[in-house]
Amino acid sequence: MSGLLDPLDEAQQLLVDTVWDQFAKAETFPAYRYVEYVMRRAGHNAEAVLKSFPNVGITYNSNGYQAAGWFAHRPFEGPVWLTLAGLHHVRGDEAQAICRTLLLFMKAVTAAQEQILQNPFAFDLPALELDLREAVTARSAGMDHGLVRWGAVVAVAEREWPGLRFHAQPDASTGRGRAGHLPTADFDTTEQYLAAVTAALRPPAPSEGLPFSDPRALVRSVNFFDVTCELILGSRMVELLPIDRSSLLVLDVDSEDGLLAGIAALAELLARLAVPGKNPAHALGRITDHLIGELPSMDRTAVERAVHTLDQVRVLRNSSIHTKPGATLLEAYEALGLVYPVRDYAVAWDSIRAHADGAFSRLQEEIQAARLPG
Structure with a gap:
């Protein structure tokens, strides 16, 4: 930015x-x-x-x-x-x-x-x-x-x-x-x-306008990513949330509280990704090196771009605690196609889900493309 x-x-x-x-x-x-x-x-x-x-x-x-x-x-x-x-x-x-x-x-x-x-x-x-x-x-x-x-x-x-x-x-x-x-x-x-x-x-700038017509698209891409990890890497990477939390990912929102609840649920799912290691503390900080280590032929730039998009959800989640609009928060809004400040909560949530859906789909595609022979 x-x-x-x-x-x-x-x-x-x-x-x-x-x-x-x-x-x-x-x-x-x-x-x-x-x-x-x-x-x-x-x-x-x-x-x-x-x-x-x-x-x-x-x-x-x-x-x-x-x-x-x-x-x-x-x-x-x-x-x-x-x-x-x-x-x-x-x-x-x-x-x-x-x-x-x-x-x-x-x-x-x-x-x-x-x-x-x-x-x-x-x-x-x-x-x-x-x-x-x-x-x-x-x-x-x-x-x-x-x-x-x-x-x-x-x-x-x-x-x-x-x-x-x-x-x-x-x-x-x-x-x-x-x-x-x-x-x-x-x-x-x-x-x-x-x-x-x-x-x-x-x-105010319009969001990037990624198409998002099916509320189930994000959970499908998360599931496909998880299954792909199990088939190619040998273990699943997504830890399912309790049903009351995971259901928030498919629900539309019409208020700030609804938007914050959806962001919190998505951020929780990202935080629970089963990525080996402890440094850095958040899973998204370790996932790129883990995937490249397992599949050296992966396109690192594509992986980093997808992970960066997902990491902006974590930034948004943290912003509900630290409310002053720092440069990092503004970058997250821009990366997820949001207008600051958010006025239309339904459009904002659809934009976040669309970008997260695209990022998980890209990671799945990159894992499949780089799978080891045999």
């Missing part, structure tokens, strides 16, 4: 480093003209590199949100700036100090919003704007602020519209802000914040 947390390529990293080097010196973002010339001297087209960064939120903001931004329609009239997505790829304590400071401020403005819940009948909007320096200092009492350069923090805050609505004071030493596009921004790490930004700003 191409996203804000993905590693940068060489040209993207050069552009981020070029902007940061000047910003770190002056607490002001450099002109596009300067960045364009540096990139051109290195053999890169600055505009092409800027357009290559993953971008989300274009429907909410004309520039969208990405690691490095610029005024695309009049580039030579403005700067090239970095967001927290860009600072995430900058090495050094100064960049991380800016990230930590803004995350603290976002926590503060998120907490300020709770005033709305205190009086549901108040028609006057409570004071939700906070001073940057005052709020951060109050939330980090006793911490060393020696690395915090407030002018730099302000400059980044003005571009961080997913998490903040921010305006600087005239001397740019502080500013005032309130919650931005995200409904809440209570995050401990930049990774958590950027994953939430991706989830909130990524436009």
